[in-house]
Amino acid sequence: MIQEVNGFQYDPSKCTNCLCCRLICSFNSTDRFNPLKAHISIDFNGPGSTVSFRDECLKCGLCARYCPFGALVEKEGVN
Amino acid sequence: MSGGFAGSILHIDLTERTVKKSELPEDLKRDYIGGQGINTCLFHSLCRPKTDPLSPENPMVIGAGPLVGTIAPASSKTLLTTRSPQSGTILSSPTGELGNMLKYAGYDHLVITGRADKPVYINIDDDRVSILDATDLRGLDIFDATDILQGRHGRCSVAAIGPAGENLVTFALILINKQATWGRGGAGAVFGSKNLKAIAVRGSRGIGVADPKAFLKVVDQCVQEFKSGPFIDQWTRYGLLMAWEAWMATGKLTVDNWGGSYPPEEATRLWGPKAYEKELRKGSYSCPSCPLGCKGQLEIREGEFKGVSFVSSNPFAISEGFGSRLKTGGYAWSAKCYEVCNRLGMDLGSFSAKMEFLYFLYEKGLVGREAYQGLEPGLGFEKTMEMLHKTAYREGVGDVLAGTWQETVNRLGGAAREHAVHIKRVDPTMDIRGYQCTENVGQLTSSRGGHAMSALSVTIVPGRSADALKRYGRRIGVPEDAFDRVFKGIHGFHPSRFLKWVEDHNTLLLSLGLCNRSPLARVFSLERCLELYQAATGITATAEKLLAAGGEKIINAERLYNLAEGFARKDDMPPKRWMTESIIVGGREYPPMDEKQVASLLDDYYDERGWDTGGVPGEELLKRLGL
Ligand code: SF4
Ligand code: SF4
Ligand code: SF4
Numbered sequence: 001m002i003q004e005v006n007g008f009q010y011d012p013s014k015c016t017n018c019l020c021c022r023l024i025c026s027f028n029s030t031d032r033f034n035p036l037k038a039h040i041s042i043d044f045n046g047p048g049s050t051v052s053f054r055d056e057c058l059k060c061g062l063c064a065r066y067c068p069f070g071a072l073v074e075k076e077g078v079n
Numbered sequence: 080m081s082g083g084f085a086g087s088i089l090h091i092d093l094t095e096r097t098v099k100k101s102e103l104p105e106d107l108k109r110d111y112i113g114g115q116g117i118n119t120c121l122f123h124s125l126c127r128p129k130t131d132p133l134s135p136e137n138p139m140v141i142g143a144g145p146l147v148g149t150i151a152p153a154s155s156k157t158l159l160t161t162r163s164p165q166s167g168t169i170l171s172s173p174t175g176e177l178g179n180m181l182k183y184a185g186y187d188h189l190v191i192t193g194r195a196d197k198p199v200y201i202n203i204d205d206d207r208v209s210i211l212d213a214t215d216l217r218g219l220d221i222f223d224a225t226d227i228l229q230g231r232h233g234r235c236s237v238a239a240i241g242p243a244g245e246n247l248v249t250f251a252l253i254l255i256n257k258q259a260t261w262g263r264g265g266a267g268a269v270f271g272s273k274n275l276k277a278i279a280v281r282g283s284r285g286i287g288v289a290d291p292k293a294f295l296k297v298v299d300q301c302v303q304e305f306k307s308g309p310f311i312d313q314w315t316r317y318g319l320l321m322a323w324e325a326w327m328a329t330g331k332l333t334v335d336n337w338g339g340s341y342p343p344e345e346a347t348r349l350w351g352p353k354a355y356e357k358e359l360r361k362g363s364y365s366c367p368s369c370p371l372g373c374k375g376q377l378e379i380r381e382g383e384f385k386g387v388s389f390v391s392s393n394p395f396a397i398s399e400g401f402g403s404r405l406k407t408g409g410y411a412w413s414a415k416c417y418e419v420c421n422r423l424g425m426d427l428g429s430f431s432a433k434m435e436f437l438y439f440l441y442e443k444g445l446v447g448r449e450a451y452q453g454l455e456p457g458l459g460f461e462k463t464m465e466m467l468h469k470t471a472y473r474e475g476v477g478d479v480l481a482g483t484w485q486e487t488v489n490r491l492g493g494a495a496r497e498h499a500v501h502i503k504r505v506d507p508t509m510d511i512r513g514y515q516c517t518e519n520v521g522q523l524t525s526s527r528g529g530h531a532m533s534a535l536s537v538t539i540v541p542g543r544s545a546d547a548l549k550r551y552g553r554r555i556g557v558p559e560d561a562f563d564r565v566f567k568g569i570h571g572f573h574p575s576r577f578l579k580w581v582e583d584h585n586t587l588l589l590s591l592g593l594c595n596r597s598p599l600a601r602v603f604s605l606e607r608c609l610e611l612y613q614a615a616t617g618i619t620a621t622a623e624k625l626l627a628a629g630g631e632k633i634i635n636a637e638r639l640y641n642l643a644e645g646f647a648r649k650d651d652m653p654p655k656r657w658m659t660e661s662i663i664v665g666g667r668e669y670p671p672m673d674e675k676q677v678a679s680l681l682d683d684y685y686d687e688r689g690w691d692t693g694g695v696p697g698e699e700l701l702k703r704l705g706l
Contacts, residue, residue, distance in 0.1 A: 019368060
């Protein structure tokens with residue numbers, strides 16, 4: 001089911017658990033690639049996967065821009 | 080600033096129960112690049128001659144290159160290097176997980192030696208490394224053991240074996256996070272021989288790079304180029320099934336112990352892309368940082384096993400192994416066999432080849448009935464489920480199949496030996512009669528036995544234009560002055576000469592940590608590899624040096640190991656059956672390989688490598704490579 005969170009749309013059916021969203025977010029905020037330090041988190045469980053964001057999220061949109069599968073997109077005009 | 084590497088090697092001795100951390104030496108980073116390269120170097124320094132693969136003395140080196148853990152596309156390849164109990168050769172097996180966590184915990188390489196006196200697992204949580212009791216996990220299948228460990232240690236990566244590994248089945252595998260494989264070669268039995276049930280790793284430190292701006296720029300270029308490639312969406316949707324038509328045309332679904340191929344129409348109805356979509360596929364799955372996602376999230380939709388779901392690193396293997404060889408039926412049945420095979424922890428290709436072989440002997444009456452130990456060999460779903468269990472637990476004739484090919488044919492007796500199809504005791508994945516490409520020819524000379532790992536290239540699908548082949552060759556580092564000999568022949572390339580360059584490049588990718596699936600490998604030109612390596616590590620190099628250090632040198636080091644263990648040109652020969660019998664694929668008959676043909680393939684490969692006619696690297700070459 002498509003989820004709308006934090007100004008983003010997340011479609012679990014397209015998500016492959018590639019971690020790119022979390023890798024780029026952590027790199028942007030800590031200069032290191034470290035999914036545990038990302039402000040976005042994907043609880044991967046196939047079609048039942050869910051997305052969540054920490055309060056620290058800067059709404060920079062990088063996570064969506066680096067999602068290779070179009071599973072995470074910015075909702076137009078929100079961010 | 081330096082980066083890319085985590086900076087340490089972790090040494091664990093299971094006999095002494097000691098844990099030691101050492102710095103990753105600077106010269107290794109330059110001279111062996113990382114991943115498969117440094118693994119090979121560490122293995123060489125640790126493994127004494129004539130080491131029994133299942134003895135405590137056989138070292139196991141796990142390592143991930145300088146790009147692993149970063150956002151470089153498909154940069155998650157993690158190598159396990161050990162002496163293979165299946166082939167007796169050196170084995171470097173790649174997988175798509177674990178390495179990123181290992182590096183986030185602070186380690187590029189993990190060296191495991193010795194044998195624990197009772198079942199244990201290793202838990203790595205940054206600096207906290209413990210060898211813990213695994214008595215409660217013993218006997219559990221891989222999925223259950225992994226679930227327990229992930230419940231116990233939180234968001235960690237788990238590499239585990241099942242009953243087959245515990246029982247030292249020579250083709251036992253290791254699964255990471257229940258799906259990424261350290262498959263053919265029997266690494267699972269090496270875990271088992273060390274009384275090691277699993278490794279659970281969690282890291283919280285992350286990985287930095289030397290030049291962040293330059294690094295992201297190359298990554299962006301790689302991704303842009305990747306996206307403009309052909310058939311990307313089909314790759315993501317179907318994985319290796321996307322080349323279904325080509326597989327049917329080249330007879331990849333074999334039957335009757337390499338005696339023919341499965342009728343294409345029927346195969347397409349049962350396991351083709353449409354059936355896959357309708358009956359099994361739930362979604363795609365990626366190794367960390369991979370924009371291709373060739374793996375499959377699967378769920379059986381119909382029948383008795385409706386609802387069984389798991390992730391597979393190669394859904395095409397279901398039709399190859401269980402469907403066509405063992406006649407287990409459509410996906411509703413074949414996928415269940417695959418799930419059980421994964422849970423028990425066996426390599427599907429080797430298991431299915433052995434079981435099909437047993438039935439072949441039985442049907443043709445080639446060995447005495449007592450060899451079957453009371454079992455009536457057969458094919459189909461029920462028989463396959465029975466043999467999966469018998470083999471993993473080494474019961475009855477299952478114990479015979481669980482050994483090496485040598486052990487299996489010795490114990491079966493009769494005419495078993497002449498009909499066994501293997502290369503250095505490893506089950507090949509592609510026939511060589513008919514169309515020849517780098518993949519199937521590469522199985523003959525591969526350092527790990529009949530496996531196409533480093534030989535994968537665009538030649539696997541016939542019909543590439545001469546221009547496309549040369550473009551690809553240029554990108555992976557074939558020098559212009561080699562073009563005349565490498566790009567000639569009816570298909571526009573010389574399979575065994577081109578093989579040399581393909582292997583060097585693919586091995587470099589694994590030293591860096593990159594995946595070599597063709598839509599990615601085409602993006603990872605030698606120049607791109609250099610840019611990624613330099614921006615990540617801050618080490619300056621040249622393209623030629625990179626290819627020599629991370630690719631060519633490693634293949635030669637592996638060859639030297641195998642030669643010292645007694646392997647020679649004779650072991651690079653195809654199985655007898657491929658040399659004496661023809662095969663019919665798609666209504667066309669392909670004759671057996673003849674001696675002259677094979678001799679010239681090997682001669683040309685050795686020549687391209689700078690080896691003598693016995694396949695021995697020359698002094699000058701070794702000196703140039705610094706071996
Ligand atoms: S919007 Fe920016 S800060 Fe927020 S999760 Fe995405 S990448 Fe991180
Ligand atoms: S980048 Fe996209 S596909 Fe990858 S894990 Fe994040 S949301 Fe899923
Ligand atoms: S292409 Fe497939 S095997 Fe390679 S990294 Fe991506 S998901 Fe893994």
